[in-house]
Amino acid sequence: MKEERDYIQDLTEIRSMMERSTKFLSLSGLAGIMAGIYALVGVWVVYSVYNFNPHDIILLTTGSGGLFPYLPQVVIVALSVLVLAVGTAILLSWKKAKKRGEKAWNATSRQMIVNMAVPLAAGGVLIVILLSKGLVGLIAPFTLLFYGLALYSASKFTYKDVKFLGLIQIGLGLVSVWFIEYGLFLWAIGFGVAHIIYGIYMHFRYER
Amino acid sequence: MKVSIDDLHKAFESRVRLGIMAALAVNDTLDFTSLKEYLDVTDGNLATHLKKLEKEEFIGVEKSFIDNKPNTKYYMTEEGKAAFDEHLNVLEEIIRSQK
Numbered sequence: 001m002k003e004e005r006d007y008i009q010d011l012t013e014i015r016s017m018m019e020r021s022t023k024f025l026s027l028s029g030l031a032g033i034m035a036g037i038y039a040l041v042g043v044w045v046v047y048s049v050y051n052f053n054p055h056d057i058i059l060l061t062t063g064s065g066g067l068f069p070y071l072p073q074v075v076i077v078a079l080s081v082l083v084l085a086v087g088t089a090i091l092l093s094w095k096k097a098k099k100r101g102e103k104a105w106n107a108t109s110r111q112m113i114v115n116m117a118v119p120l121a122a123g124g125v126l127i128v129i130l131l132s133k134g135l136v137g138l139i140a141p142f143t144l145l146f147y148g149l150a151l152y153s154a155s156k157f158t159y160k161d162v163k164f165l166g167l168i169q170i171g172l173g174l175v176s177v178w179f180i181e182y183g184l185f186l187w188a189i190g191f192g193v194a195h196i197i198y199g200i201y202m203h204f205r206y207e208r
Numbered sequence: 209m210k211v212s213i214d215d216l217h218k219a220f221e222s223r224v225r226l227g228i229m230a231a232l233a234v235n236d237t238l239d240f241t242s243l244k245e246y247l248d249v250t251d252g253n254l255a256t257h258l259k260k261l262e263k264e265e266f267i268g269v270e271k272s273f274i275d276n277k278p279n280t281k282y283y284m285t286e287e288g289k290a291a292f293d294e295h296l297n298v299l300e301e302i303i304r305s306q307k
Contacts, residue, residue: 007299010226014296017230021238021246107235107242 024109024158026100028092029207032199035085039191042081043184046074054137055181071136081191096207112157119149140183144190145173159206165198216302219264220295224249224257229292232267232284240280258282266291 019025046052050070090104097104123146130138148169155163169190176186220226227247231238238246244254261267266288270281284292 007303010223011296011299011303013223014226014230017227017246018234021231021242022234103245106245107238 020102021108022157024106024112025206026093026097026102026104026109027158027162027202028089028096029199029201029203029205031085031089031092032195032202034088034092034199036192036195036197036199038081038084038088039195040188040193042077043188043192045077047184050074050077053181053184054140075131108157112154115157116150116154119146119153122146123150137180137183138177140187141173141176141180143173144169144176144187147191148173159202161198161202161205165194168194216298217291217295219261219266219291222257224253225261228254228257228261228282229266229284229288229295232282233289233292237270237281237283239282243282261288264288264291 050073052070052074093109094104123142126146127139127142130136130142148166148171151162151166151169153166155161155166172186172190172194176183179186220229224247228243231243231246240254240258243258244251247254249257258267258269262269265285268283268285270283272279272281
């Protein structure tokens with residue numbers, strides 16, 4: 001006959017299986033902090049080194065001679081920030097999953113990635129179109145907006161707190177469409193400061 | 209209501225089977241590989257337990273092909289859901305009555 005302890009263990013295991021199979025819990029708070037730092041460094045570089053800060057929706061019209069000379073460099077900085085942030089997130093999630101004795105790449109994380117990928121891909125294509133039309137001022141607001149939407153839809157498969165981070169990014173994105181001249185500043189708040197605060201919060205709440 | 213150990217369904221005596229039911233209770237469908245990853249068991253072991261649950265008609269199987277590779281998906285039947293819920297209730301009752 002089974003002991004009471006066994007039944008409690010049964011229930012604990014059922015609960016853990018239900019959570020593990022629906023939520024990706026290997027997201028690392030530290031990765032959020034790192035992503036925020038990369039973003040702030042990126043903003044600092046494009047702002048102070050390349051003096052990049054769009055004041056208008058149409059900052060540059062191709063062929064009119066008003067082309068911003070450092071646009072390729074700014075795009076490279078932005079892509080570097082993206083690659084570094086994603087790379088750090090993957091590496092730290094993989095490590096955390098290993099520590100928990102789980103696989104980072106499982107059915108749940110696949111579902112989470114798919115749910116993030118759809119808004120991100122739509123946003124990515126939109127931004128390439130904006131770049132090709134010279135509508136540089138809209139890029140910061142739209143990256144915030146689509147990243148926020150991606151987080152919001154991914155939050156179903158991970159910590160609920162991700163939903164709030166998504167809503168904050170969506171809000172900041174909408175505000176910065178209105179105040180284009182503060183686009184870079186709001187981008188730094190969203191991708192930099194919000195990530196760092198979120199990362200610290202996650203680290204202390206779930207990794208201690 | 210007086211509950212006893214006898215009310216626990218035999219099918220859920222195994223931890224693996226309990227795990228399969230728990231995972232399927234919260235996911236519409238899961239394929240063989242995903243279940244294997246969550247439960248950390250061998251192919252043969254998982255297959256045996258899945259067969260047993262299938263025989264009880266607690267889970268259903270959907271076989272299809274992706275690029276000529278067989279892809280087997282499992283889902284919980286209405287009957288399975290009812291039995292699993294009942295099992296959880298009995299577990300709770302037993303624990304409560306022993307306090």
